[in-house]
Amino acid sequence: MMYDANYFRRFIEIFAKYLEENKEYLTRLDAAIGDGDHGINMDRGAKAALDRLSSTNPKTPGEIMRTVGMALLSSVGGAAGPLYGTIFMRMSLAFGNRDKIDDKNLATALEQALLGIKGLGKAEVGDKTMVDVWEPVVNFLKENIENGRTLPEICEEVVALAEERMKATIPLQARKGRASYLGERSIGHQDPGATSSYYFFRSLCEAIGGR
Amino acid sequence: MMYDANYFRRFIEIFAKYLEENKEYLTRLDAAIGDGDHGINMDRGAKAALDRLSSTNPKTPGEIMRTVGMALLSSVGGAAGPLYGTIFMRMSLAFGNRDKIDDKNLATALEQALLGIKGLGKAEVGDKTMVDVWEPVVNFLKENIENGRTLPEICEEVVALAEERMKATIPLQARKGRASYLGERSIGHQDPGATSSYYFFRSLCEAIGGR
Amino acid sequence: MKKLINKPEDVVKEMLEGMAAAHPDLIKVHFEPNFIYRADAPVKGKVALISGGGSGHEPLHGGYVGKGMLDAACPGNVFTSPTPDQMYEAGKIVDSGAGILLIVKNYTGDVMNFDMAAELLKAEGHNVESVVIADDVAVEQSLYSAGRRGVGGTVFAEKIGGAAAEKGWPLEEVKRVVQKVADNVRSIGIALTPCTVPAAGKPTFELKEDEFEFGIGIHGEPGRRRLKMKPADEIVQMMMDAILSDMPLEKGDEVALLVNGMGGTPLMELYIVNRKVSQILDGIGVKRYRTLVGNYITSLEMQGASVTVLKLDDELKELLDAPVHTPALRWRT
Amino acid sequence: MKKLINKPEDVVKEMLEGMAAAHPDLIKVHFEPNFIYRADAPVKGKVALISGGGSGHEPLHGGYVGKGMLDAACPGNVFTSPTPDQMYEAGKIVDSGAGILLIVKNYTGDVMNFDMAAELLKAEGHNVESVVIADDVAVEQSLYSAGRRGVGGTVFAEKIGGAAAEKGWPLEEVKRVVQKVADNVRSIGIALTPCTVPAAGKPTFELKEDEFEFGIGIHGEPGRRRLKMKPADEIVQMMMDAILSDMPLEKGDEVALLVNGMGGTPLMELYIVNRKVSQILDGIGVKRYRTLVGNYITSLEMQGASVTVLKLDDELKELLDAPVHTPALRWRT
Ligand SMILES: Nc1ncnc2c1ncn2[C@@H]1O[C@H](COP(=O)(O)OP(=O)(O)O)[C@@H](O)[C@H]1O
Ligand SMILES: Nc1ncnc2c1ncn2[C@@H]1O[C@H](COP(=O)(O)OP(=O)(O)O)[C@@H](O)[C@H]1O
Ligand SMILES: [Mg+2]
Ligand SMILES: [Mg+2]
Ligand SMILES: [Mg+2]
Ligand SMILES: [Mg+2]
Numbered sequence A, B: 001m002m003y004d005a006n007y008f009r010r011f012i013e014i015f016a017k018y019l020e021e022n023k024e025y026l027t028r029l030d031a032a033i034g035d036g037d038h039g040i041n042m043d044r045g046a047k048a049a050l051d052r053l054s055s056t057n058p059k060t061p062g063e064i065m066r067t068v069g070m071a072l073l074s075s076v077g078g079a080a081g082p083l084y085g086t087i088f089m090r091m092s093l094a095f096g097n098r099d100k101i102d103d104k105n106l107a108t109a110l111e112q113a114l115l116g117i118k119g120l121g122k123a124e125v126g127d128k129t130m131v132d133v134w135e136p137v138v139n140f141l142k143e144n145i146e147n148g149r150t151l152p153e154i155c156e157e158v159v160a161l162a163e164e165r166m167k168a169t170i171p172l173q174a175r176k177g178r179a180s181y182l183g184e185r186s187i188g189h190q191d192p193g194a195t196s197s198y199y200f201f202r203s204l205c206e207a208i209g210g211r
Numbered sequence C, D: 001m002k003k004l005i006n007k008p009e010d011v012v013k014e015m016l017e018g019m020a021a022a023h024p025d026l027i028k029v030h031f032e033p034n035f036i037y038r039a040d041a042p043v044k045g046k047v048a049l050i051s052g053g054g055s056g057h058e059p060l061h062g063g064y065v066g067k068g069m070l071d072a073a074c075p076g077n078v079f080t081s082p083t084p085d086q087m088y089e090a091g092k093i094v095d096s097g098a099g100i101l102l103i104v105k106n107y108t109g110d111v112m113n114f115d116m117a118a119e120l121l122k123a124e125g126h127n128v129e130s131v132v133i134a135d136d137v138a139v140e141q142s143l144y145s146a147g148r149r150g151v152g153g154t155v156f157a158e159k160i161g162g163a164a165a166e167k168g169w170p171l172e173e174v175k176r177v178v179q180k181v182a183d184n185v186r187s188i189g190i191a192l193t194p195c196t197v198p199a200a201g202k203p204t205f206e207l208k209e210d211e212f213e214f215g216i217g218i219h220g221e222p223g224r225r226r227l228k229m230k231p232a233d234e235i236v237q238m239m240m241d242a243i244l245s246d247m248p249l250e251k252g253d254e255v256a257l258l259v260n261g262m263g264g265t266p267l268m269e270l271y272i273v274n275r276k277v278s279q280i281l282d283g284i285g286v287k288r289y290r291t292l293v294g295n296y297i298t299s300l301e302m303q304g305a306s307v308t309v310l311k312l313d314d315e316l317k318e319l320l321d322a323p324v325h326t327p328a329l330r331w332r333t
Helices: A005-021 A023-033 A038-056 A061-073 A080-095 A104-121 A131-146 A151-167 A178-186 A192-209 B005-021 B023-033 B040-054 B063-073 B081-096 B103-121 B133-145 B151-167 B178-186 B192-209 C008-022 C083-092 C108-121 C153-165 C171-183 C232-246 C267-283 C314-320 D008-022 D084-094 D108-123 D153-166 D172-185 D232-246 D269-282 D314-321
Strands: C029-030 C033-036 C048-055 C072-078 C100-105 C128-133 C185-191 C210-212 C223-226 C254-263 C287-294 C304-311 D027-030 D036-040 D048-055 D072-078 D098-105 D128-133 D185-192 D211-214 D226-227 D254-261 D289-296 D304-311
Touching: A005 A023, A005 A038, A005 A061, A005 A192, A023 A038, A023 A178, A023 A192, A038 A061, A038 A080, A038 A192, A038 D072, A061 A080, A080 A104, A080 A192, A080 D108, A104 A131, A104 D108, A131 A151, A131 A192, A151 A192, B005 B023, B005 B040, B005 B063, B005 B192, B023 B040, B023 B178, B023 B192, B023 D172, B040 B063, B040 B081, B040 B192, B040 C072, B040 D153, B063 B081, B081 B103, B081 B192, B081 C108, B103 B133, B103 C108, B133 B151, B133 B192, B151 B192, B178 C267, C008 C029, C008 C048, C008 C072, C008 D269, C008 D289, C029 C083, C033 C083, C048 C083, C048 C108, C048 C153, C072 C083, C083 C100, C083 C108, C100 C108, C100 C153, C100 C171, C108 C128, C128 C153, C128 C171, C153 C171, C153 C185, C153 C254, C153 C304, C153 C314, C153 D098, C171 C185, C171 C314, C185 C232, C210 C232, C232 C267, C232 C304, C254 C267, C254 C314, C267 C287, C267 D008, C287 C314, C287 D008, D008 D027, D008 D048, D008 D072, D027 D084, D036 D084, D048 D084, D048 D153, D072 D084, D084 D108, D098 D108, D098 D153, D098 D172, D108 D128, D128 D153, D128 D172, D153 D172, D153 D185, D153 D254, D153 D304, D153 D314, D172 D185, D172 D314, D185 D232, D211 D232, D232 D269, D232 D304, D254 D269, D254 D314, D269 D289, D269 D304
Parallel strands: C048 C072, C048 C100, C100 C128, C254 C287, D048 D072, D048 D098, D098 D128, D254 D289
Antiparallel strands: C029 C033, C033 C072, C185 C210, C185 C304, C210 C223, C254 C304, D027 D036, D036 D072, D185 D211, D185 D304, D211 D226, D254 D304
16 A cells, blocks of 8 residues: 555544544543643644645655644644654654655554654553553554555554553553643543544544545 | 610610621622622621620710720721711710710700711712611601600601611612712612611610610 | 631731731731831831721732832721721821821722821821822712722822832822822723622622623722623723723823733733733823733732723823832832 | 633733733743743843743743843743744744753643753754753652642742843853752642633633632642632641641741732732741741742632742842842842
């Protein structure tokens, strides 16, 4: 499988749509254990990214990801801004100036993004952050793609895994980010960043259908 | 009729009891068209007066009234403090150092008190203040006492008149005091000071029963 | 009612104790009767400025006691004018012989209690003058009311009068300049929420989610009108219309501005108000000489704001800029 | 939600415009990216202090820009850390060549965004150092969390660091003394009511009439524990126990105190809090060298308070007392 610039534009559009639709939901999740801005921030960031995409009209997948990354970095703020900004910047670096991205490139790029998040935030699986979704999902993708499967073939499994790991943050006590200040009171709530990460992977998968 | 120191002590006790019982009521009336403190202030003042009476134990009607007046002046504050303070101070002056007060003395003292209120506050009948109760009631008392009747004989009429004039403040627009700032919004509410004045005259009358 | 207090009947006393603990270099506190006075009072040769009023308007007046402003402040119970004995005892302590100026906000209760105190002080040989501040343009028909209320203009009156007194001006001169402030200052206030007097335990009025009160005073009382909620810019436009129609300012005039919070308003919102106030004044060519934004005269935890505009001349500018050092206002010292 | 605002998405921009209008002598405002900077920046030979964080904590940080305190403040959206481009652009304007000290409140988002800005500035040859403020003793198990939050101690860090920079100290020395403040300051906060982020339109949490939150931060987040409402003295005792058990103060030690309102608390209540704080410190023989009471670091219109205690030595005392002239803090100038 090869993914061209259109695919990545579609991915961003779908991700932005999910963030807009779930702005209040994400904000409510963040209000319970954080400061209630995650949905507002991500929606503002996604809109800034779409604006930047349409005004600068980047041509390659790498340029698209860089444009989105820069837009998120300078508009989201909070913890999610640098984290999501890094995700897209790292993916852009991994894509280089290729016109089309294959499954292997994609897996490598996502792995780089995961390393970026972990380097920045120092969170491990189980800390009740977006890493709880990212690490298992990226590992699953990497393994399957190394074994010759393609993203369209494993899409349903990816989305299901992301959803499962997102929900699995509920019983955890947060050890990183703002929710950690709540101590045991953070138990019983779903992590907002894990939830937006679920939409990330879901959008990546749905973008394929629009080919 | 002659009224001794015991009579005036009883008057103060009854007045204090009414103010305590109607603290919230007076405060509610004042909240509607003023700043919601009339009941609190009058109750605090009455308690200060009782304290002062029991600690200094004045012997004559004039001393009792002066003690109460000073206590009100230095504990009530607001508009009601000087007004009620003046009422008791003027009555004290009119009583002089007599041991017993007759109806004529009483009528004169109340007339002096009315002059005191009007001199201080510059309010006329119809301005929606305590003067709306005081002026007709004092005129009624004065006339009847000049015609040879005594307070016990006219008590019921005095209380009824005071109540009627108190209620008659409801449709008025305030032109003096804090309620005047509300303009037409002051219409439809009973004046708090007129209401405490009704308790004043009612207490003065009920104190007779306790002789 | 949820408040960081102990017993409602103790709030004023405990507040005064807390003030004394915070500012021992600036103020002293006298209890029963209650007043706050300059730590270095009486200041030789200097006219003594005394103000006061109900508590609940903090930092007014106690926060303005100190060098270049008040010599004493007499706090009544919450929203209740102080009693004459407070001003009387304060006057005896702070009068250095140069006389006393009473700065009185125009409320029936305040005026009567201060008048009584003035009589008591005069009877003992003190030279006493008063200026009444009545700057609230919300009170339209002032002939048919107790006159305009004294609100935000009081802060400027105390600052400017205090500067004049600090310079050693005689009583008549200090009175003249405070009266000049009173004559040239206008204010208007609005409320988004009511406030709760501790002893009452309930808010003085109720407001729906989509309503605000226009033309409030500073005692948690309802305003002149209840209106549907609007964007800040429209509310400020109404406020400025009320002020400017009462105070014809000409192009080139200079003003001091006070954009004041009622106690529970975030500073962010006050700056948003100031933005529009400034735009409106700039639009008519009036120069903003100095602007204060913050909580200067409040109504407990009420959310709302007031705007005060003082027309300046050279004399007022110099006195406004003069050094001041009090718990709540400090500059050039 | 009832607020004196226009559109929720415009609050930060309009607040900045209102600040620029109010304080043209002290600050300038840059838009897109947003930051507030000293009107006289860059100040030759002086280390530049930059701080920032989410908006909604006013007067922090923008109100502390000026002589003797910050050179620039970068406001994010309400309760949201600023983005790296803000600190980057601010740094380019305010660095006179003597280097930049970033004062960062310890939140994951703030730390990451400031770190990124530091990288960008270093890449362009600026000398950049950071100090992270983490003074909130409410965060008990700091090993199992993102570490303690930065709250009221930030005000002292900015004041004292600003004084050191103003004296012309080199970057390492300014950093050292700000780190000393960070090491010797402790805070704790409580809330009686939540607050509402304009863009969210709803309060972040709900509290019953008889409940309060103990151990809150400054972002309208719930605290460590929800407790039944108590008299002020008992609440303050709990707060001081939390601070003092983390910060063994000895008889004779001197401290600076900040009794801070969360934005919607009447000053009266803050003084009532200060009364008890002072009694407790006096009780253990700790000397109160200087006390600030008021709204210094807030959470929009939240009702509540925080207490910050900074242990002083001669160096810190001198720097604390040094002249400062900003919109929100001014003395000796
Ligand atoms: N150290 C970290 N590592 C990874 N993810 C983190 C970290 N800290 C926070 N997050 C994620 O960020 C989310 C919160 O984002 P957001 O609400 O936008 O930022 P903030 O907490 O600054 O308000 C959390 O739900 C969590 O998933
Ligand atoms: N000028 C006046 N003359 C006579 N009575 C007045 C005057 N002003 C106010 N009052 C009376 O005082 C009452 C209010 O008293 P109170 O609430 O204790 O004082 P304040 O208005 O200062 O809060 C009013 O209801 C009115 O009857
Ligand atoms: Mg958040
Ligand atoms: Mg009243
Ligand atoms: Mg009153
Ligand atoms: Mg945030």
